[in-house]
Amino acid sequence: DGHAKSLTIAIVNNGHMINMQKVAEAYTEETGVQLEWVSLEEGVLREQVTSDTATGGGQYDIINIGMQEAPIWGAAGWIEPLEFGAEYDVDDILPAMRAGLSHEGTMYAAPFYGESSMVMYRKDLTDAAGVTIADNDSWDNVKAAAAAIHDPDNGVYGACLRGKPGWGDNMAFITTVVNSFGGAWFDADYKPTIDSDEWRAAINFYVDLLGNYGPPGSEGNSFNEILALYNEGKCGMWIDATIAASFLEVDGVAYAQSPNAGNPVGANWLWAWAMAVPAGTENAEEAKAFIEWATSKEYVQAVADHPEFGWAKVPTGQRASTYANADFQAVAGFASAELAAIESAAPEATDLKPYVGVQFAAIPEFPEVGSAVAQEMAAALSGAKSVDDAIAASQDAADAIMREAGYY
């Protein structure tokens, strides 16, 4: 028909996505497909996309979703399975990513960029204090290092960690700590196990570490706030998303794989912002074509070639080929650490946990459970509650939600 097709794309307002709007101008030129961007804050995006999708869709042709939603939404039939041509080279996508975005072997969302978590610290400070942080170090050692570099009078805090309540904020980090202590969200029957000894030990450790060696107001800090603090030189150490490394402007940053307390599995998380096609759209074909382009090697190259961006700004974490590129390695000192972290993350269900996901459980009820627990954890962190009380309340809340949801 004479009309140019138009796609409405809901994106989370992160840097890579914003940049995509410019890179995709070329796509529009080439294919004639008009692109309408709706960029939203994560929470609002999730709410909008959920309400649109749950009520039959139709507002968006392409949506940004995360690893938590992809498998469940795929299972529920809210989003369409994605199958691309050979050129797409699906095997180039990192296996952990594919696993996390698939349900029963079918990929429902294509990763735009992905991340794991790792330790970022100021080598100058640790050196000065005479301590070291190794890959997969022990938590005790990490705490000792934090104590050694903690110097609040001069505005340097030993450890900056997420404390802001939210299943994707403090709970992302806390879950990795719990995992590394050998805990999990649910047992095989999906009964919450928050009142387990592993959780208790992990939370005590977390509160102790961040409470004593963290900056004031940690219960309000998440990725954004800590990034700003770090760039202001206020953080000695930061354990967070690998993507942070590309934003750091402070000298002397060093990386280490996430520490653990005996169980390295799940000590670092796995996350991807992916693109999916909601079931209600009328432009499924065009949408899939766009996703195929936007998550391809070709796209990475296009960003690298774009006059405003270059290799330093390409989306990472999704494709092995990107890490293999020498130009990329040259500008991304964190590349190998990031790749290692992503590759070591294991989202699949295991004997220890029945659910898919590292720092979350890919079940529809998880956001509700996660937010409830997140608030308890923030309360424990700021001392409004004891750790034991917070854990007991979390267990009760999670139990009520899971019971309500008909798990048992």
Added chain:
Amino acid sequence: MSDRKLPRLLQTPAVVLLLIWMLIPLGMTLYFSFIRYVLNSLRRPEWTSPSLSNWRGFGNYQFVLNNKDFLFAIQNSLVIVCSILFLTVILGVLIAVLINKSFPGQGIVRVLLISPFFVMPAVNAVLWINMILDPVLGLQGLAVGGINGVITSLQNAPGVGWFFSLWPQLEPISFRATQTSAYAVIIMVTWQWTPFAVLIFMTSLQSEDQQQKEAAVLDGASTWSQFRFLTLPHLSRPIAIVVMIQAIFHLSLYAEIEIVSRGNGNKNLPYLIGEFANNNIGAASATGIFAVILANIVAIFLLRMIGKTLME
């Protein structure tokens, strides 16, 4: 006159529109509140479409009542609404009296003062919690850091150093913590709505009867007595109106709560509904019905208070 029916006719569009606006969503909410309805469930896919076969009676209400945050949300929202009302009214009266008489630059001061009222709630929250109240990066952090710096350098000063070493270092307050997040919301909303109160009180002060004041002067009333016995009573109606309008708006605070602490330590029923609405629409709807009931209780209370004012 034959056009006795006309008045009713003229009211009809407004009444019918509002009736539709209220009844249809409310009816659906009521319906959802009595059935099992979740957006997504791997275990019980049959719950994901609203249908009478998922009838649950008062189960959703039961669930909501048992929620650990339910009573807290009600109590907390009353606390924040009352605090905001208290502060805005007090500040509003004081400021209105302060700027009511003419002084150099009165117009400019008035413009400066009422500006916060025009700011969007989300902007307000982001502005305050990040750029002003943040204990490290915000103005608070900067100010505390600055003051501590000054104290430290004074402690090292010869002669008076001993005196300043008795001074403690200031600790910045985290306004996102469980204990304090409600205060942050109270502060920012008070900042935004005090101008509204000032506007209304100022308007009312302009209609204050000067002869009454002169009579009071002759009766020997001091400035304070004039304020206490004349101005305050004169302001009682506008105060009632400010309370009423603000209560309407503040019972449904949302963006501020979300942005400050994501409901940590500070919640109201609308926010609780939002949390349930992640997945459990049945529970969200039941909470909605509770919220409607609460709103109406407050409304009845408020309307009692100002109902007479309204019709006089």
Added chain:
Amino acid sequence: MGRIVLENVTKSFGDAQVIPPLNLTIEDGEFAVFVGPSGCGKSTLLRLIAGLEETTSGQILIDSKDATEVPPSKRGLAMVFQSYALYPHMTVRKNIAFPLRMAKMSQSEIDKKVEGAAKILNLADYLEQKPGQLSGGQRQRVAIGRAIVREPAAFLFDEPLSNLDAALRVGMRLEISELHNRLRTTMIYVTHDQVEAMTMADKIVVLRAGNIEQVGSPLDLYHTPRNIFVAGFIGSPKMNIISGPEAEKQGATSIGFRPEHTDVSKTEGMWKGRVGVAEHLGSDTFIHVHDTGLADMITVRINGDIAVTHGDDIYLTPQLDKLHRFDADGLRMA
């Protein structure tokens, strides 16, 4: 106790001098009325005395003490405003008690005084009501009550009756006169209603543009107005003033004769005219006569009734002994 003396008092608002230098003495116990047309400065003068306005120059003495710089509440004066200025949220009792409460009087004493005032003013039944529930006359009485309890050296009234309707005004006028008879406190009363001035005053002060035109007892002013202005202002209906040949016949620039000092006949008289409107009040008849060639309209008053209607011819004869003669400056001729 309540002698008020103004010495060379002036008042300007910005550049406009509203009161030129003015001297006036009001004796203790006197009922003084300020009259004059709107804007002549009556209220301003009263407010200067009350202390609600600062004098621009000159002195105000109350009981021989210089009160020019004394704040209003310390002058010992009470004022009753045209708008009543009651405190709308207080009951009548509280309104009346307010000045006493401000003076930190004991509650029992306050109660006693309020009850006393209420009795004098027939307000006892309304003490617990709010001003909004009272009629105009009752409100006026409350305002007076609030003034009385302070036992002031003098009462100041600013057009206290002008918001009341005709019948009530007559009643309240009497009440205030009776109050004065009873209390014998100095009262200064502002009005632009000459009937009020005539009926209530011991001493009338006629003002024009801030100047005192004449001071005297009501009958002084009625019988010997100092100039045309006062002559026209005092008496109702107004004195008829004519100039021209008829005045010259009397050796004056203008002559004035009052409606009640004119003989009327349907058959003969000095001047002939035509009846315009004839107002039959029963007790009196006012006839407004046109086409006399003397003035647009001449008003005459007849006791009782006379059977005239619109358009009738009529003859008027002024009573010569009650004629007022004015010179070219409008001043009374001896």
Added chain:
Amino acid sequence: MGRIVLENVTKSFGDAQVIPPLNLTIEDGEFAVFVGPSGCGKSTLLRLIAGLEETTSGQILIDSKDATEVPPSKRGLAMVFQSYALYPHMTVRKNIAFPLRMAKMSQSEIDKKVEGAAKILNLADYLEQKPGQLSGGQRQRVAIGRAIVREPAAFLFDEPLSNLDAALRVGMRLEISELHNRLRTTMIYVTHDQVEAMTMADKIVVLRAGNIEQVGSPLDLYHTPRNIFVAGFIGSPKMNIISGPEAEKQGATSIGFRPEHTDVSKTEGMWKGRVGVAEHLGSDTFIHVHDTGLADMITVRINGDIAVTHGDDIYLTPQLDKLHRFDADGLRMA
């Protein structure tokens, strides 16, 4: 052209019957005045005629045509409100032109009529001003102008002068009377001021609680009031009414005598009393006499002056030929 007949008209607000069945005829060209105490239903009656209130039952005929169901604008009547009810956002010209504009008259015709009305009412200089800039009397005239231009079958006035001050009221009263003399249009005029009623009316309708107490010419009512109520209402100062032994002596339950029909002496007379307030108006003196043993207060009027003051003894003698006698029901005795 303007004969208005009310047949068994009643009006109830909710359960309260404000106007019980009432019959009244106002002849074409007549100046009818409704008087009565506050709340007696004067305004309601006028508004029924205007069509601003619906009758509860009964018929209103205007020029023999049933107008009961006709909307106010179609009745051909014009109304002047107590508050003037001018349109504050329009100039005087626009105010006066408004009814003509609503009647879709051509602009040139409108202009002609407005100019005409303005000339009659001396408003020509103010045509471009807004009501807010006018004095009370001028506003009143604009309101009348707005009524005049419509050339109505009848004018309805609801207390048009009660917001004006005494002097202006006298002037406007005359102007309206002159207007009536000139236009000879039916006018219905509501007031509670008996002086206005007496001076302006061809026919006075005295109302009490919605009932007509008496209808007649002013002098009829003055000389032969049908009952005590009318007697007390018409005449100023009010007729003195006494009952008891002195009345019985005259063979009546109560007797009434007017202040102006009482002889006064300082030495002898029928009744002895004590002077309360003496109001010296120059032309007359009103003496309020207490302690006669007849009534609380008896008021008498003396032409000219008499030298009495507060507290003097005084003797009163009513003129027996002008005595009014009333029976136990308060009705006039033959």
Added chain:
Amino acid sequence: MAIVAETSRFSKVSRPVLAWIVGLLFFFPIFWMILTSFKTDADAVKPEFLLFFTPTLDNYLNMTENYDYWRFATNSVITSVFATLFTLFVGIPCAYAMAFNPSRATKDVLMWMLSTKMLPAAAVLYPMTFLTKSLGIFDTHFLIVLVLSLINLPIVVWMLFTYFKEIPKDIIEAGKMDGVNTWGEVKEILIPLAWGGIASTALLCFIFCWNEAYWTVRLTTTEAATLSKLIEGNRAPEGLFFGRLSAVSAAAVGPIIVLGWFCQKQLVQGLTFGAVK
């Protein structure tokens, strides 16, 4: 009042000083926001105070380049203007009828209207989404105008009602005698007379429409998205972009603040809610 005012030193010196301090304090956050919008994101979180930065327009350029600021702004203007007009269009007749022909139910109707404002929006989000989608009006200007009108209608009716009640009934009746019909009454008398009140009601309504951020965010995608949605899209991106956020915020609230400044006289006089006297 001359004496009373002048004898106190407070009025002469302290009052202006205090008033200025209060005014500046209240304005300071907005000033700070505007100032920050001219800083780079890095400067914005630096402890150096106020003046030690090089002003930059980057944040504004970025906003208009990466986000379609003008479309959001246009939508805000369109929806707020039409919603205000529509609200007045429905509200004026209603308030008129209530003020001049009150019945026993009038007060209750008014109260009921106000109480609809207390319904928590979150409770009816899903029903609204369902409904508007099935009617095919989701993300249309029509829907946003309608919703904004409905949520402001109660306050508008109330405000207008209080203004209309102050109009003497006599004037309306004089109009009746002069032969106006109902429409003429509204057009020739009511609106000109209550103009000040209507204007300040419209202004307040406009402000509330402009700042509405629940429905305008949730019932739109692209077509009818307003500045509130632009804010949502810039709140908490990856990193604390105070500069960028400030610029977006300043651009979103700027127009309404300026409008408020120009109309402040109107607001000061008009915001009575019947509370005068």
